Amino acid sequence: MATRRLRAFKRWMSSNGFEWSDALEFVDTREEGISVRALCQLKEGDVVANMPKKACLTVRTSMARDIIEDAGLGGYLGLAIAIMYERSLGEESPWAGYLQVLPEQECVPLVWTLDEVDELLRGTELPQTVKEDKVLICEDWKENIFPLLDSAPSRLNPAFFGIEQYFAAKSLISSRGFEIDDYHGFGMVPLADLFNHKTGAEDVHFTASSNYVSDDDADDNNSNNDESIADEEALSEKLSTGTTDLDAPQVENGNAGDTECLSDTGDGDPSMLEMIVVKDVSSGAEVFNTYGLMGNAALLHRYGFTEQDNPYDIVNIDLETVLQWCSSLFSDRHSRSRVSLWRRLGYSACGDENSEYFEISFEGEPQTGLIVLLYVMLLPDNAYHKLDPSLSVAGSGHESRDANLLDDNIFAIKSCNVSKRSLLTKKVCDGLLALVNMRDSLYGSESIEDDIVQLGNCNSVRERKLYHSLVLRICERRILQRLRDFASEPFETNNHGSSRKKLKKSTKRKR
């Protein structure tokens, strides 16, 4: 449906040098926002949109460039100021026609209330991340934006530069920003940001030239050799497959009469960005882009939505949870020395020292480091004492001939010589099952079945926050269920008496 705001946006695009295929339909619904559909079949290699870099909203192009650069600001903060500034200009902004198709803010957890974050996202990794984000953004605002209102009072309207407006701008950048090139950095790319996302099944790619040098800043030393999220492979493929495709859709823009198809325009032009079709799309289907391969927590965090059956989904188990489990079985001293040995063996968790965690894959497979940690934690004392001296031998480069099975397995896992299942003794599997229960209890008293019933009664558009929180929780809990299955499969019966034979058997084992 072409709404009034879409018609205004198309006029704005035409007068700013954008070109787009008339095989693309922009659909605008009050409830679900804007999406893109194919009006006829799109062929792999077709260029369906050309977007001039100079019409993108970046720090470099914004009317607020001087204010931002004079204050020594840039990056995402600078872009947020540029967005707030252009919004403050209203119809006077060169981007007025673009800004009016943007929502006030994107519904990412960053702009939810703290109660919503705590309640809806309980058990997931997001409450902590979002709270940290909120604190940093408030600090940024106080340190960098608030002082600007004093230093350039005649040019900045405070009503558009408050903390809420800053959060709104940050949500738009997180959900719609693109890396353009080294000169422009990160920016808003009108038209490219109309496409919705589908994990691992996208139809179009955003491509950017890698060697743009601005006319007004040719000596900028960052202008060459830039890295961007542009898909260089798709770009070079397009360049090498030639240009004219007689079936290619017609251009819909101010100069449509001049140009047969978009494949003829913008090729190798470093001042342009493109959307290129990467797989055939049938007529009537939605045309999807990809925002990257990521799990649901990352999708919700950055874009405000989740996907059911997202194969890149993961769930984390904090090292802290593992240590809690240890403390129910062992003394603090025991746990500390085993963790220390585990680290000296060269294992680690993800994250940093403030928050260490283990990833569980979509299939329910725990990170090797977690299995090894449980294994080391559960070693009988005599095996533990034997293992420590053998470390120094291994560290000196001479493999100990006497190394027992435990050493063999741990070192072999490290050098990818053996399946990690060889460490899955009954005790390790019991440990994993205990961790699953502890991790699952973080979601609160509702069971996964309760969550599923609630999701069934929830409207994905009108109750968007609840809907995507439930999908996130349910998908994470399903991964935990798969981890439960993984840990319940027949385990290895390692003991100290049958070293190499057991090891060989375990390498053959297929899951």
Ligand SMILES: C[S@@+](CC[C@H](N)C(=O)[O-])C[C@H]1O[C@@H](n2cnc3c(N)ncnc32)[C@H](O)[C@@H]1O
């Ligand atoms: C780049 S914009 C895409 C255009 C957007 N639909 C609009 O109305 O402006 C990204 C936003 O679109 C929405 N979106 C994109 N892909 C989605 C999907 N697969 N499911 C639900 N919402 C999606 C999210 O709100 C996301 O933050």
